Amino acid sequence: MREVLYVFIGGGLYVSFQAGVVPLIEVSDIAWPMPYVLFWLTLPFHWNKGLSLSFAAGFGVLMDLLFPPHGLQTFCGLWIWGLRRWWIQLFNPNLPSEWEKDFSVSSLAPGEFFFYAFPLTFWHHTLYFTLAKWSLSVEVVLQIVLSSAYTFLWEWLIFELVLRRRHVRA
Amino acid sequence: MSALSWLRLFLHTPVLWGIIQVLSLYTYIRYTPQVRSYVNRWAFQVSSSFHAFFHWLRRPWIALARVEELEVANAELMEALANLPKVQGPVSYPVGAWGDVSFMKNYKLHPVEVIYQTLHIRENFAILNQGGRAGIYPGLGVLSPKGAVGIIAETTATHSVMYALFHKDVHLSASLPRQQVMGLTSWKEPVLNRLLLEYVPLYVSVSVGDEVWTAPNSILFPAGIRIGQVKKVNTDFTRGFHAIEVATYTDWHALGPLYVLVPLSSAPSP
Numbered sequence: 044m045r046e047v048l049y050v051f052i053g054g055g056l057y058v059s060f061q062a063g064v065v066p067l068i069e070v071s072d073i074a075w076p077m078p079y080v081l082f083w084l085t086l087p088f089h090w091n092k093g094l095s096l097s098f099a100a101g102f103g104v105l106m107d108l109l110f111p112p113h114g115l116q117t118f119c120g121l122w123i124w125g126l127r128r129w130w131i132q133l134f135n136p137n138l139p140s141e142w143e144k145d146f147s148v149s150s151l152a153p154g155e156f157f158f159y160a161f162p163l164t165f166w167h168h169t170l171y172f173t174l175a176k177w178s179l180s181v182e183v184v185l186q187i188v189l190s191s192a193y194t195f196l197w198e199w200l201i202f203e204l205v206l207r208r209r210h211v212r213a
Numbered sequence: 214m215s216a217l218s219w220l221r222l223f224l225h226t227p228v229l230w231g232i233i234q235v236l237s238l239y240t241y242i243r244y245t246p247q248v249r250s251y252v253n254r255w256a257f258q259v260s261s262s263f264h265a266f267f268h269w270l271r272r273p274w275i276a277l278a279r280v281e282e283l284e285v286a287n288a289e290l291m292e293a294l295a296n297l298p299k300v301q302g303p304v305s306y307p308v309g310a311w312g313d314v315s316f317m318k319n320y321k322l323h324p325v326e327v328i329y330q331t332l333h334i335r336e337n338f339a340i341l342n343q344g345g346r347a348g349i350y351p352g353l354g355v356l357s358p359k360g361a362v363g364i365i366a367e368t369t370a371t372h373s374v375m376y377a378l379f380h381k382d383v384h385l386s387a388s389l390p391r392q393q394v395m396g397l398t399s400w401k402e403p404v405l406n407r408l409l410l411e412y413v414p415l416y417v418s419v420s421v422g423d424e425v426w427t428a429p430n431s432i433l434f435p436a437g438i439r440i441g442q443v444k445k446v447n448t449d450f451t452r453g454f455h456a457i458e459v460a461t462y463t464d465w466h467a468l469g470p471l472y473v474l475v476p477l478s479s480a481p482s483p
Contacts, residue, residue: 112245117240124230
């Protein structure tokens with residue numbers, strides 16, 4: 044129950060950040076920080092998949108209601124939700140069969156977090172900007188790359204300051 | 214599958230994931246005008262390509278169907294062409310009356326109108342609205358757009374009397390152009406639009422549907438003007454001639470515009 048509360052608090056914080064802070068700090072329309080992607084990355088793995096999917100889709104719908112282009116946030120966010128499990132297994136082939144029970148993003152080391160979060164964030168941005176701009180020009184590719192880096196910077200800050208449990212790896 | 218089975222299928226996480234993805238992408242495309250127009254255009258191109266491909270596959274069958282349609286249309290056209298003199302409606306020039314156009318170099322067509330005509334008596338005639346002042350005189354032939362109608366019998370300065378072919382005393386020298394033989398028309402039975410062609414020798418083979426034209430030896434008409442078609446061949450062996458019933462192209466009940474054939478040498482100079 045406590046984790047559900049954390050998920051709600053996290054989602055609210057991400058939405059508030061996106062609505063209040065991002066318009067002030069975006070870099071001349073070429074790089075956009077979208078740290079709300081972290082919501083889909085940090086949804087607990089040991090939850091029932093249906094419940095987890097409901098939260099992921101609900102958060103996407105909320106973002107869609109708040110920010111245009113409507114429909115794209117859910118679409119791109121669910122890609123992260125769908126790929127993250129497969130992505131972890133790809134880079135950790137020796138994981139035990141019930142790894143999801145003990146796995147938490149907060150237990151990752153900074154390097155592991157980069158390999159986990161950055162490619163998924165990049166894939167999210169690739170889908171998002173390509174569909175939103177409806178082209179794959181040099182400008183759009185630049186926007187994808189720079190926004191991914193910028194977004195990951197904010198994700199990493201939040202991860203280091205709020206999420207990471209240092210005592211686990213100490 | 215029962216409804217419960219379908220529900221179970223939809224409750225699988227990957228299926229739910231796919232459904233939500235489709236819905237969200239649909240929402241995005243539906244509410245973004247530029248994307249919607251692009252997707253519509255793309256869908257149109259794809260459907261056009263499909264249509265073109267299947268059309269290409271069906272081409273032989275389409276061609277066969279087209280050939281059948283054209284055959285039917287061609288048959289209808291041929292039938293209409295065969296019945297050309299029977300076509301109703303206004304004709305501005307008596308093209309249908311010409312079996313042979315060579316006579317036209319010696320004649321002028323003078324248009325006239327019927328102001329009175331008899332209805333079914335033994336001496337049918339019509340009064341025309343032109344007379345001697347227009348160069349019309351007794352003995353000239355009169356045409357309708359479909360064929361020969363009669364001859365000018367009397368004239369005044371302003372009007373003429375035309376004896377119809379359906380007059381008991383009018384006989385035309387006629388020919389069967391296919392067989393190149395001549396005969397004489399008469400109106401013995403008082404049936405309008407029917408003539409009797411006599412004096413065609415028995416050795417001549419006459420068929421129903423053969424054309425009947427005016428003959429070269431006619432003193433009233435030039436040769437080659439259509440009169441009618443053979444309707445029935447009654448052979449009288451005791452007389453040695455065919456007695457041929459002819460259905461005239463001209464309908465006495467619907468004469469239409471008439472033309473008097475005036476020889477060029479006698480036409481008044483303007």
